[in-house]
Amino acid sequence: MSRRHATILASVLLLIGMLSAVAVIRVPYSELSPGPTVNTLGEHGGDPVLSVEGHESFDTTGHLNMTTVRVTSADYRMTLGEALYGWLADDAAVVPHDSLYPDGTTAEEAEEENAEEFSRSQESAKVAALRELGIEVDTRTVVRAVVKDGPAEGSLRAGDVIKAVDGEPVEAPADVAELVTEHEPGEAAVFTVVPVKAATAAEKAGEDPAAADTREVTVTTRAAEDDGRAIVGIQAGTAHTFPFDIDIQLADVGGPSAGLMFALGIVDKLTREDLTGGAFVAGTGTIDGAGAVGPIGGVTMKTRAAEAAGAEYFLTPAANCATAVADPPGDLRLVRVETMDDAMTALEAIRADDTDALPLCRAA
Structure with a gap:
């Protein structure tokens, strides 16, 4: 074999080896890409995304699309070639x-966490929407979760309504930790609770779950591993009783980022005037019961998805604006929002075709 042929053969074998390595070597990366968008005012899988029973609701036009991101699963390992392409x-x-x-x-674990976040986002969206309309929502502090092998395991249960700690009334979830940490580790904290079974029965009967019969539960605190403060091993949260039924039907979606668009969709269903005026509006953002809009991940992929779906406007959490405008998606207008009120004001401008009044995202 001539030197020239040997060099060519060696080069070909090297190239084959490099291509093989690109195809088989696994790297510790994941990929995000634009996911489907769903109109919260429309149907998905043949069923309405939002439906209301027990209160007057109205037909709607236009779009208030929630957006999603496709993410490679926790157990998937990308090849070097896939990473380079991405x-x-x-x-x-x-x-x-x-x-x-x-x-x-x-x-x-990732699927379970996403499902829990999605459920909480729906709850917060309902609260924010009804409060935006001036409709009262009853709120109570509950045990959201009990830590396995923690002091409260076997004594408190998820769903128990926390009325007081050591006789001090509990008005919000943060009060629970504050009252428990007044103890030294090893001391007992006395919880006044409505057991979850009694609370559930009261709610089914149309009564206030927080007004059902209470009992006292004593839990011995222990020291937290990180800072030594007294803990009982629970997560406190908020539960609500709604004056009528609002059903959100959307499968195969997780995480908290649809909260804002669900809240706006609910408001649109419960008001006679269309919020969008027939326009195609998409968006994203977490929301809490007070109407504060929070940032999300993958905003660039979501704006790409919205543009591909035909959206004209994209409601963008203020904290995501800089990232979104750094890679702008064509002619899609990125509207900056920090609260539910901001979003409602923006929709009013869109409805009136007064787009000069829109607070658009700007580069940092």
Whole structure:
């Protein structure tokens, strides 16, 4: 074999080896890409996304689309070739695997967490929407979760209504931790609660769950591993009783980022005038019961999805504006919102075709 042929053969074998490595070497990265968008005013899978029973509701026009991001699963490991392609593509983002799935999170754990966040976002969206309309919503502090092997395991249950700690009334979830940490580790904290069974029965009977019969539960505190403060091993949260039924039907979606668009969709269903005036509005953002809009991940992928779906406007959490405008999606107008009121004001301007009044996202 001549030297020239040997050099060519060596080069070909090297190239084959490099291509094989690109195809088989796994790298610790995950990929984000634009996901489907769903009109909260319309149907999905043949069923209405939002439906109301027990209160007058109205037909709607236009779009208030929630947006999603496709994410490779927790147990998927990208090849080097897939990562290189994703880095070069305009419609994908490659990020470290641990930034999405920290501490070795399994696929099942990630799915469960996303489902819980999605459920809480629906609850917050209902509260924010009804409060925007001046409709009263009853609120109570509950045990959201009991830590396995914690002091409260076997004594308190998820769903128990917390009325007081050591006789001091509890008005909000933060009060629970504040009252417990007044103890030294090893001391007993006395919880006055409405057990979850009694609370559930009262709610089904149309009564106030927080007004049902209470009992006292004594839990011995222990020291937290990180800072030594007294803890009982529960997570306190908020539960609500709504004056009528609002059903949100949307499968295969997780996380908290649809909260704002659900809240706006609910308001639109409960008001005679269309919020959009027939325009195609998409958006994203978490929301709490007070109407504060919070940031989300993957905003660039969501604006890409909205543009592809035909949206004209995109309601963007203020904290995501800088990222969104750094890679603008065509002619889609990125509207900056910090609260439910901001979103309502923006929709009023869109409805009136007064788009000069819109607070658009600006570069940092």
